[in-house]
């Protein structure tokens with residue numbers, strides 16, 4: 439499996455916003471390279487007026503590196519990333535050099551680079567996410583451990599949008615419920631729902647790499663008998679009714695399919711959604727309200743928002 443390393447030369451000021459864009463685009467981890475690597479020492483030993491060569495100018499800024507699987511969406515994703523970064527100019531964020539470079543790395547290089555940063559993390563009252571290669575002993579008796587092999591799909595389980603969805607699931611899931619997880623990635627939200635007592639979960643993703651990764655993770659966590667993983671575009675051709683719809687997707691995509699969410703929810707059912715950057719909060723909220731759902735709670739972590747909305751009884 440090939441990974442593509444996307445290197446973005448930007449400024450300190452833009453680190454957070456560009457990292458958010460990379461995470462929103464599904465990057466598995468963002469690494470910030472030491473800006474000091476870019477600084478070259480000036481040799482003025484003889485007090486001469488230096489003949490400046492543009493190539494020797496002290497470089498400023500930072501390099502952000504993100505990793506994405508090489509698949510048919512990559513070109514489009516990189517274009518979207520570039521567009522979103524350029525969009526930051528509207529907020530007067532200095533982007534510095536603003537260059538984007540792409541190179542291929544192999545799976546082993548990626549895995550060793552990334553595994554260093556990935557440790558067990560308690561992400562909600564009851565749920566701790568641990569990578570498959572770490573030994574972890576539960577601290578509390580009612581603690582739920584989710585073991586994840588993030589593999590090639592989005593989702594180490596620790597991104598703020600995932601954390602917000604897990605926290606919302608913990609509030610909402612009742613034993614026996616039927617759940618659908620749109621954009622399942624590594625399967626983390628489906629595993630959380632099943633572990634919290636849901637009876638059956640349909641886990642959907644457009645990306646076949648995610649489908650494989652989710653299947654593997656549901657087995658690892660021994661909840662595969664409750665979770666059906668399939669390749670599907672959003673809620674296309676879904677005819678069943680659900681107690682809970684959970685979707686951690688880009689704001690633009692959420693807005694596009696809230697009408698289908700309202701259709702598949704049972705009266706009294708809940709819609710949990712994140713992937714919403716604060717700037718897009720109102721737009722997403724309005725699209726949910728326009729479909730007759732009621733916003734029950736808004737959760738926030740760093741620059742990210744999640745909504746819990748409810749379909750009223752007739």
Ligand SMILES: C[S@@+](CC[C@H](N)C(=O)[O-])C[C@H]1O[C@@H](n2cnc3c(N)ncnc32)[C@H](O)[C@@H]1O
Nearest residue numbers: 592593600621622623643644645648671672686
């Ligand atoms: C931000 S990740 C969320 C992964 C996981 N649910 C989590 O919370 O960590 C979004 C996922 O949605 C999937 N996705 C994007 N567009 C989709 C679509 N139109 N239909 C289904 N899945 C989609 C992506 O492949 C990706 O796995």
